[in-house]
Amino acid sequence: MVPLTRTTLRSTLASRPSIPARYRDTALFVLLAVLFGGSFVAIKTGLRELPPVLFAGLRFDLAAVTLLSYIALTRPRSTWLPRTRGDFAGIGMAALFLIALNNGLLFLGQGATTPAAASVMYGLNPILAPVFAWWLLGERLSWLGALGIGVALGGVVLIVQPSPSTFTDASAVGQLLVLGAAAAVALGSVLLQRIGPQMNSTPLTAWAMAVGAVLLHVASLLVGEPPTAVVGIGPTTIASIVAVGIPSTAVAYAIYFGLIKRIGPVRANLVAYVVPVFAALMGWALLGSSVSLWTLVGFLVVVAGFALIERATIRMELRRLYRRFEETSSQQTPPCDD
Numbered sequence: 199m200v201p202l203t204r205t206t207l208r209s210t211l212a213s214r215p216s217i218p219a220r221y222r223d224t225a226l227f228v229l230l231a232v233l234f235g236g237s238f239v240a241i242k243t244g245l246r247e248l249p250p251v252l253f254a255g256l257r258f259d260l261a262a263v264t265l266l267s268y269i270a271l272t273r274p275r276s277t278w279l280p281r282t283r284g285d286f287a288g289i290g291m292a293a294l295f296l297i298a299l300n301n302g303l304l305f306l307g308q309g310a311t312t313p314a315a316a317s318v319m320y321g322l323n324p325i326l327a328p329v330f331a332w333w334l335l336g337e338r339l340s341w342l343g344a345l346g347i348g349v350a351l352g353g354v355v356l357i358v359q360p361s362p363s364t365f366t367d368a369s370a371v372g373q374l375l376v377l378g379a380a381a382a383v384a385l386g387s388v389l390l391q392r393i394g395p396q397m398n399s400t401p402l403t404a405w406a407m408a409v410g411a412v413l414l415h416v417a418s419l420l421v422g423e424p425p426t427a428v429v430g431i432g433p434t435t436i437a438s439i440v441a442v443g444i445p446s447t448a449v450a451y452a453i454y455f456g457l458i459k460r461i462g463p464v465r466a467n468l469v470a471y472v473v474p475v476f477a478a479l480m481g482w483a484l485l486g487s488s489v490s491l492w493t494l495v496g497f498l499v500v501v502a503g504f505a506l507i508e509r510a511t512i513r514m515e516l517r518r519l520y521r522r523f524e525e526t527s528s529q530q531t532p533p534c535d536d
Contacts, residue, residue, distance in 0.1 A: 295386025
């Protein structure tokens with residue numbers, strides 16, 4: 199048996215079979231939605247004993263340590279240390295907007311409003327991202343793409359089914375906080391692409407998590423949360439921190455930052471429309487929550503919205519599959535004897 203060392207681990211990872219980019223990014227997008235959607239069950243469990251911003255800070259403490267340890271074991275030091283001004287700026291922007299403001303405002307807002315209102319407000323993130331991309335990157339969205347974003351948002355509304363009173367009661371402050379979190383994600387992802395850091399997205403994610411965790415702990419103290427709340431927490435809460443911190447944060451955010459770099463912030467942030475679908479499915483599977491007919495209809499509407507947004511990619515893929523089918527059929531058809 200070959201001993202597992204840094205060298206053998208790096209060579210094993212380097213020898214993995216490559217997957218075409220179009221399939222890899224699609225699979226990672228779906229996996230990201232599953233990881234983010236599954237986190238709601240663990241977060242709901244952890245918030246029974248821990249205040250929200252402190253819980254978010256602990257989440258990123260664990261995620262940063264996990265991801266930095268993985269990088270240190272699998273990559274040469276020269277590839278995961280920030281070196282350029284763009285690297286440091288990218289880490290700072292990601293830590294402030296994508297980690298600290300996003301999670302701090304979201305966790306505070308969720309505690310002051312209903313889950314339905316929070317889902318709709320946070321679902322405005324993919325609508326805000328094209329606005330910031332047009333302003334900062336000069337990117338323009340076609341009218342069909344804009345229609346697709348609107349259709350997908352309609353699907354989210356069908357899934358969460360907020361009532362009119364949801365947006366008119368005393369939870370307006372909570373809704374504004376969640377909207378602020380959505381704006382922070384949209385702006386931060388666009389700024390990250392504009393800065394264009396040279397370092398790989400995975401180490402950038404790890405460093406952003408470490409800095410963002412510090413910011414979240416400072417914010418926790420500023421809003422009056424007691425740091426001693428971590429003393430005496432039960433094993434269920436510890437398990438929820440681990441469940442959220444590793445798969446739904448360390449792994450999920452590494453995927454998310456990589457997608458921002460490869461497919462752009464507008465398309466990467468569309469994951470906000472798929473997360474409620476998997477959150478509903480996870481709640482049904484793990485908590486016994488009911489899945490209504492409107493949830494299924496909303497899922498189909500979200501898919502229709504994505505089809506409009508990614509119509510060019512879908513059309514190209516269907517043509518490629520059709521050509522492959524024709525080539526296979528012609529090779530299998532025996533020649534006719536005259």
